[in-house]
Amino acid sequence: MPKRQKNNAEVSPKGSLETLSQREVQQLREAGSGSLYPLFRKCALAILNTGAQSDNAKTILEAYADFEVRIHQQDRGIRLSLHNAPADAFVDGQMIASTREMLFSALRDIVYTQSERDNRQVDLQSSAGITDYVFHLLRNARAMRAGVEPKLVVCWGGHSISTQEYKYSKKVGHELGLRGLDICTGCGPGVMKGPMKGATISHAKQRNRDARYLGLTEPGIITAEAPNPIVNELVILPDIEKRLEAFVRLGHGIIVFPGGVGTAEELLYLLGILCHPDNSELPFPLILTAPKTARQWLVQIHQFIGETLGEAAQKRYQIIEDNPAEVARQMAAGLIKVKNFRRERSDAFHFNWLLKIDEGFQRPFAATHENMAALHLQSDLPLHELAANLRRVFSGIVAGNVKENGIRLIEQHGPYQIRGEQRIMQPLDALLRQFIEAGRMKLPGALPYQPCWQPVD
Template sequence: MSKEPVFNKVVNSTIRPASHMAVLSRREIEQLRDVSGTGLHKLFRKCALAVLSSGSQVDNCEELMSMYPDFDIQVRERHQGIVLEVVNAPANAFVDDQLIEGIRYHLFSILRDILYLRDISSNHKQISPNAQISHEIFYRLRHAGAFHPGKKPNTVVCWGGHAIPVEEYDYTKEIGYHLGLRGIDICTGCGAGAMKGPMKGAAIAHAKQRHIKERHIGLTEPGIIAAEAPNAIVNELIVMPDIEKRLEAFIRLGHVLIVFPGGVGTMEELLFVLGVLSHPKNQEIKLPIFLTGPESSSSYFDAVIRFIEMTLGSTTLNLVRKVIGDPVLVAKLVSDALRQVTRERRQRDESFHYNWSLHIEKEFQEPFTPDHESMAKLQLSRELPTQQLAANLRRALSGIVSGNVKEQGIEAIRKYGPFQIKGEPELMNAMDELLTSFAQQGRMKVKGDYVPCYEIVKSNPTAETEQQQSSKRETTLLT
């Protein structure tokens, strides 16, 4: 008859995840570390010790805890995912200092179910609304299987128009091809044009390199999916609830951005990321941005750069790099940028799979419903902080996208006429010039002549203020 195992010997160890629960949100980690009555640490410690004591004849929880009073388990975040650090754990759960595989599986199953049983809404009571949105985006991406925590930064987000000429489309394919030869994964808005081209080129290159785990991630949202149906190359389709969460998902999930020629939707995306990165808290965050297209699109990017400089200032231009007509150079620069991002994430012990460090203000997260009233009320003035102006410009362009392709926006324009976009004259001149160039280049609509869904109104804030003060004086006199 075999002797009963001795369970009072202990070991310290670092345990890597089983196939599930490799990725946790920062709020979940905080909950598991919280030793207060509302935290999960006490419950997780008790359940974990029970699992690690598998085979023991002890059937009393209090007795088991007294046998290992110094046992502890902590969740630690690493750039490739989480690990569990155990101190004074029962030695019989290990063989040659390695945790028995079945016990490891059970340990992470307990972690999964403890977190699931905790109501998500209670998880967010102690965090700010904008942090809550970032966590919700994390949960949606995790649920969709978008995180591959063991993989180094390798996802390039490609933005660009769905209505682009053949030469530009072929260029996006060539870029994708040279990225694919280097094993790089592609994430786009999942539609046609510049969203399909990089995936198509990368798919051919991945096949040549016998790269069997290629990722072609498509991020969409209900309001745009009808106008930009997912292309057939997308092998990971993720639907976010609205445009703001879709945009945040792009920059939380992606490691490098490539911007191809496009229309107002592409400009909206670019303003979003430039506004976020312009915040002082994001100065140390690496999120490289490349503007690229064939030689024929050089004037397009010149107009985009003029608009950015006119509205957000020359300092913001340091966040982007323009490369024209050289797909191989772009691919090499992207590869170098991915290595830089990897080094930075390692230095900060930041996760590879989700860019938690990005600080995103509520103006970029709150859903904007474009209608005639909300569009007319947008403040568009260079007196605003850079990130605030970028947020409002992004909203203005989001309204134009809605009026161009979204059912609700098209119906509103049909009933009440074009949206009015008001702002200081210099700013409105810059916007008018940009949008006119888009229309002339056929970037507003796939087929037919474009009828603008907007009107540019040049207002004079000083004159308006004087008029309001005069009206107020007259009202006071009459009273």
């Protein structure tokens, strides 16, 4: 590996944390030397490493093993002192503005998350309590805009995609921006960047100076997928389950582009929620789309949903092939239904309180070998429960692919063993192997992919 260039620098807040109470400053100083420091260091390194062609958290951390960040108190707030930071985060010795904003957003979210958890009034033992916790985290990050009509479109898809797929996601983003719609993604590369990049041009054409490019991530993901520089609002949720709930509570509609296991996890999460009986009448526009070159992905994912969850789940989404303008038109039409429904029910535009989410979708899933082997994959489960367990399978594989802890577990104990009914296991294994063949498991240029799972009858 070539030697990495590194810089030392001192930076003050911009975009977040400009004004702080004495108590908040003390919390941040404690974070700089206490148990939160390793977590903040990992997130800070990922943000400073924006643009790197690696999705392996372990590799990035090892390349900058001597990176340090320290928090200092000053008259009106704090200052960060960085040592051996990635040089690409600077221009002529000055940190890039978007990087500086995201760096302090990470510090804000990590400290506030811990502060909320320490609050005895926070209830993480009930579904309603977890939803309230997510609401408080998003409100602290100023991610909700009260009174603004529904126009936030979530875009899901892979980081390891072809050039044609990336250009297609940009075209869809451009069409969304022409219609005044804002973009929310997982904030990384690939499909998480393409729609944002396309929308920047169309928002400029429409002279929209308040366009939002919202990125939602979590510590295990951000260390593997650094935020792309277009993101102008970054929010770090404490785990993947809180992140997924934030997507569906904040977003007014979702577009799914080609992707791998992470995209499948997100889609199964949403389908499991939408298939809950309590959500049967709730409008939630969901569109699966791809260019002609990726038509096979649409066929494969649609077939997998049909073979595992059935026709009821397939009816909850539209498939639109190779037509960016039609995707945007259908999404805009769907958002009108969302607006009317929420007005009739007196639900907030900025947070979907009416959406029923079972605790099974909210409880953090630890991707250990024991937990993966114990997942119940049987067709006799209620539809939304089977979707929840399938989501956990894909979540575990994401962990084994790119998350530091997951990679180490696979290195120590070998592949996860996944057991289940053959009617479920056969299409599951087929889809995963199709992802490998299509190169959807790793960034281009990586070593040949080694599966981190084994199907067991």
